Amino acid sequence: MPFDLGATARLTAECRDPGGILTTAGGVTVTVALPDGTTASPAASESGTGQYRVDYPTAQAGRHVIRWVFTGPADAYTDSFDVREAAPPGILSLADAKVYLRKTSVEDDDELRTWIESITAGIEGMCGPVIVRTVIERIDIRRAATLSLRDAPVIELVSLEPLRPGGTSYSPVDVDVDHSTGIVRRLDGGGFTGPLVATTRVGRLIVPAALTAAARIILRHLWQTRQGPQRPQLGTGDFDVNEPVQGFGYAIPNRALQLMEPYRLPPGVG
Structure with a gap:
C-alpha cells in the first residue's frame, strides 16, 4: 500500500547465501531512487540473522525504487514503493x-x-x-477564436500566459469562461494566439x-x-x-x- 507523504516507510530485505540460508552480510548498501531522479543512501540495520531493514522518512510523492546490495555473501534485491501526494483526491472520506x-x-x-x-x-x-485542484495545461494552438480547456468544470481561470517569450498573454478579466464546458472566449470578440499555458482551478x-x-x-x-x-x-x-x-x-x-x-x-x- 502507498505511504503517506512525510511518513516513515519501513523497508525490509533478506540476505541469503547461495544455498538459500539467511546469513549476516559482510556489507550492505541501500540506494533509493527518488521520483525527481535523485538518490538517497539510507543506513540499514540487521533485525535478525540475514534480515535487514531501513526506516526511510518520505519527502517526495511518487514511485520510489529501492536497491539492496549485499557482500559476503553476494546477494541483491530490488523493490519499489509508492508515496501518496500530500492531498490525494478522495470523493469519500x-x-x-x-x-x-x-x-x-x-x-x-x-x-x-x-x-x-x-x-x-x-x-x-x-x-x-470533483475534487478542487489547480491544474496547469499547455494549449497548442497558433490562432483560434476560442480555447477549449482540458478539465471541466472550471472554477476559475487563474492565468493565460504565452508558452514562449514574446508571446501574448490574456488577462482572466478580459475573457469569458464557460465553467461547465471549459470553453474560453475573448470578451472583445478577438481571437487567441499561441501556444499558451493556462492555469485553472477546477472541480466542484x-x-x-x-x-x-x-x-x-x-x-x-x-x-x-x-x-x-x-x-x-x-x-x-x-x-x-x-x-x-x-x-x-x-x-x-x-x-x-x-x-x-x-x-x-x-x-x-x-
Missing part, C-alpha cells in the same frame, strides 16, 4: 467509507483509501474533476450528493468482488451491471451510472 461498509476495525484502512482514490478517478473520468466547491452516493455504491460493489472470485451479475437491477463502461469495465453498476448521469461530461469535453 475514510470515515464515510467505513460507516457505509459497516467496518469498525482499522485493518482494512489502507486498502479502503486506495479504493477511494480509484473510485474518485473513475467518477472524475466520466463527470470531470460543493460535491453533489448524487456523486457521493454513486461513489458509495461503487465502493460496495468493488468491495464485494474483493471477497472472492465471482462473475459480474448482468441484468436490470440497481446493483447489476448491464454492460461494461468504456475505460472502467464492470466497475460501475447501474445504480451508480444513473446517479451520475446528470453530471456526465458533454461529448468532446474532458
